[in-house]
Amino acid sequence: MSSTKDHKPECLGNIVRLHVAAVLGNVNSIVNDSKVIELTPNLAAQCGFRYKFDRMGNAMLFASLLNCLAQSKDDKTLNLATQLRLHGKLMPVDYTCSYTWASREILCDDVYMEASGRIPKGGSLLPYEGHWFRTFTSLEIPSRSEVDEVQRKGYAIANTPTRLVLRSPHGKEETYLQNVAGVPMKVLSTSIFFEQKWLVAQVDATVACPTQGSVTFTPELITWYLPRHIDPLFSSDAFTMLELYMGIDGKRLDKKEMAARKYSVSLMEVHVIVKIPVGAVGGYYKSHVQDNQYFSTYAIEPMLELLWIEEDSHEDTRYKVLFPITTPPVARPLLVLNYAVPEQALVFKLGTFNLDVELVNVTLSTGVLTVAECNARGFNVQEEMSEDNLSKSFSMAVPFMDPAVFHENRPEQGVTSFTLHLIYGLVVLPENMAFSHSASVNAILMNVVPHSISGVCDQENFYITVNYGNQAPLFEVMVGGWLLTAELAEQYVTEGESRITLTSIHASAVRSRLSVALLNPFTNVTMKDFTLGCTFHKRLTECFSNGTMTALAVKVESTPNLNPGQLTLTDRSCGPDYSDDRFAYFSFNVNSCGTTRKFIDDLILYENEISLPDKLKVKTASGLDDDYHLTVSCYYMINNTQSLAYHRKPCNNEPSAKTESQLLVVMRIATDASYKTFHQVEEYPVVRYLRQPLHIEVELTRSTDPEVELVLDHCWATLDKDRNSKPRWNLIIKGCEYPEDPYRVVFNTVVADSRVLYPSHFKRFEVHIAAFTGEVDELTDKIFVHCDVFVCDPSSPVKGQCSGQCVNQNNSKRGMDCLRLFS
Structure with missing residues (x-):
């Protein structure tokens, strides 16, 4: 069997099948031995030829093996050598088929x-x-x-x-x-x-x-009945069915292929029954148009091939049926589906269609456009296939600003309506049957409210608000030039000043600026930026009665290259006690480090200056020195006497054992109830408002003895550093909360963690600021908290305060193994 580029002859039993390319179209005539035979439909049927077309116009030619042009010498081998004329083009057909005939x-x-x-x-x-x-x-x-x-x-x-x-x-x-x-x-x-x-x-x-009356339809299934005993072909009822095959387009299918396509063929007592799902592989959907309405059918050509032998004559009969089936037309209403509307266009699609439908043009209020003209205008017309590749739809995206789109602003509703009226021009191939579909597409959008940034400050913090407006939050937040991530947000909680620019400092205040920007993550273009500057009242200089001065020098915007660790006092040998990349902390006596003294009436003014040594100053691009100067000062009363009291309280009994060690008790304020982070030295005094809790932790340091326990004896608050000054607010009395305080102290449990190795060395409690307002009209000054503590050995069989926190208040005795300390 030979084949050419344009066709593929196949010998399929007693028929031959040839595929003909769509471009060649209908078979017009046969050229045999230079003789042209016009192949009309009647002559084709008489001669044993038939051709059919699929939905896209591809031709399939069927010929009986005994067609009128076939040549044979012994009927075992048949051949045909001729030419088909198809719209002026000649297609050579040359095949040889072998076949064993039944009687x-x-x-x-x-x-x-x-x-x-x-x-x-x-x-x-x-x-x-x-x-x-x-x-x-x-x-x-x-x-x-x-x-x-x-x-x-x-x-x-x-x-x-x-x-x-x-x-x-x-x-x-x-x-x-x-x-x-x-x-x-x-x-x-x-x-x-x-x-x-x-x-x-x-x-x-x-x-x-069989006729078409042998087929029944449901929306999902085609059922074809063929009599098992075809009476006109039998001389008696006694016969044996030898073979039964099913196929498509004249070609047999094996059981595996039939199962994959969900076909079934059953040999019953009276009928041979074939079942084919509508839409199954092997068939195709075809489009039809009637009165401008869209319809669809499903077409398939099953084949049945039977071989039987009659017992009386002992002659066999091969019976083959090629049986095209087309389901009844089903109306397919067309729908225009709106997608989610993006910012700048109406996006929609029309569907669904069979694969033989093409979009030709679109009629708008501004005129008729071909598909190519639509795309040139920015409509982005696309043909979208379904997942099973059995249907398709046509999508479009028409910009809101196109002249064909009608706009209606509704300010009372805060929205704008966009409407597009259009007519689709479509055609069914290969018949080129035209039809149309009218549609209206509408979208309603809220009037654009852009993103905005605002902010305020209180005594300690910046508060920034990013308002989305009615836009999606498609942006990234930049704070101080850094992308705001979860890790950076955590740093703002624990290291709040790390991304804040300090613009100026004074003895009692710091001027700071925080910059926030919204960045488009796709284009890296800044969509919105915001800067907030605030003054925070901070005491950067502390004056102590023992003549010690402390000062905090903070890096500011005008000195971006400053290394705070290189700052010194007037005496260049006096550097900071501690420094990092943001500040330097100094502690010195008023009689050292070049501190000057000046008498003003009954006051003494001590002054010093924090600056950068000349040899370390750096020239900037503007030619100016990257200079830094901060003057710190303290005033003392010339005639002022302060008393210092102490007393010794012996234990009731001498200790049974003696040890010597240096112990240190530290009291600190936590930032919250987790006691994970604490206010640093430079953050004091800490500001709190009424009804805000103050979380206090007392720790015994320099001890690694797990048997030792720290016990709070008395804790109270004053308005002065003097622990004996008035007014006085009792917080803890004899290890227990003060019963007459309406805002009683709350003791918090201490558990071991990475920082707390010995929970018995810690005590934690919280006090409400409102507890300090009972005896004064207004709290405008500082509050000082004092505590007396015991360091006890719980293993010793003693009573009193060393028996544990909050013991019997009526027991005035003290434990034997105890050491009393004052804060």
Whole structure:
């Protein structure tokens, strides 16, 4: 078997199938031995040819192996060498097929019926009195016709070396309908007479083929019934079914292929039943238009091939049916589906369609545009396939600003409406059947409220608010030039000044600035920026009664290259006690480090200056020195006497054992109830408001003895550093909360963690600021908290304060193994 670029001949039993490219179109004629034969539909059926088209116009040509142009020497091998003319183009067809014939072959095609049988052995075929005779039986009325007359009626009668063949197009007047097992069938009863040497022989050429009445439909399933015993073809009821095959487009399928396509064929007692799901592989959906309405059908061409043998005659019959099926048309309402509307366009799609529909143009209020013109105008027309590749839709995106889009602003509702009216121009291929669909697309958007940033400050913090408006939060937040991540946000809680720019400092205040920007993450363009400057009242200089001064020097915006660790006092040998990249902390005596003294009335003014040594000053790009100067000062009363009291309280009994060690008790204020972070030295005094809790922790340091326990004896607050000053607020009395305080102290449990190795060395409690307002009209000054503590050995069998926190207040005795300390 040979093939060419434009077609693929396939030998499929007693038929041949050829695929013809769509560009070649219909088969117009056959060129055989230079003779042009016009292949009309009637002649094609009479000659044993049929061609059909799929939804896109691709042709498939079927030919009986015994067609009128086939050549054979022994009927075992048949060949055809000819040319098909298709719209002026010649397509060579050259094939050779081998086939083993049954005694009788019946072929039911969509356009013809064919029967062939063996010529009896023992003689050569001669005309009977110069004529062939054919007898038709139609509705039991016999008639006789000569061969020429029969062929003029459109029938074909031919013989090969061993076989006779009769072919009849469908719809001939001698054909009649017969109900066989409930299935309507077309029947042509025929006998052919021919002469052998001493006798006249007769060959039965009856044909019976199913009609479309043998098919039933549901929306999901096609069911085709074929009688198992086709009465007109049998001489008795005794027969054996030898073979049963199902196929598509004339080609057999194996069980695995049928299962994959969900086909089924069942050999029942009365019928052979074929079931095919609508939409299954092997068929296709076809579009139709009626009164500008869109319809769809599903088409498929199953094949049944049966082989049986009759017990009386012992002759076999091969029965093959090529049976095109098309489901009834189903209306397919077309829908325009709106997508989620982006910022600048109406986005929508029309669907769904079968694959044989194309979009040709779109009519708008401004005129008719082809698909190419739509895309040139920015509409982005796209053809979108479904997931199963069985249907498609057409999507468009029309900008809001296009002249064809109608705008309506509704200020009372705070929205704007966008409406587009259009008409789709469509066509069904390959028939080029045109139809249209009108649609309106509408979108309502809230009037744009852009992103905004605002901020305020209180005594200690910046508060920044980012308002989304009615826009999606498609931005990144930059704080102080850094991307705000979860880690950076945590730093702002624990290291709040790390991304804040300090613009200036004074003895009692710091001027700071925080910059916030919204950044487009895709273009890195700043969408919105905001800067907030605030003054925070901070005491940067502390003056102590023992003549110690402390000062905090903070890096400011005007000295970006400053290393705070290089700052010194007037005496360049006096550097900071502690420094990092943001500040330097100094502690010195008023009689050292170059501190000056000046008498002003009954006051003494001590001053010093924090600055950068000349040799470390750096020239900036502007040519100015990166200079830094901060003056710190303290005032003392000339005539002022302060008393310092102490007392010793002995234990009731001498200790049973003595040890020597240095212990240190530290009291600190936590930032919150977790006691994870604490206010640093430079942050004092800490500001709190009424009803805000003050979280206090007392720790015994320099001890690694897990048996030692720290116990709070007395804790109280004053307005002065003097622990004996008035007014005084009692917080803890004899280890317990002060019972007369309406805002009682709350003791917090201490558990071990990475910082707390010995929980017994810690005590934690919290006090409400409102507890300090009872004896004064207004709190405007500092509050000082004092505590007396015991360091106890709990293993010693003693009572009193060393028996644990909050013991019996009536027991005035002290434990034996105790050491009393004062804060």
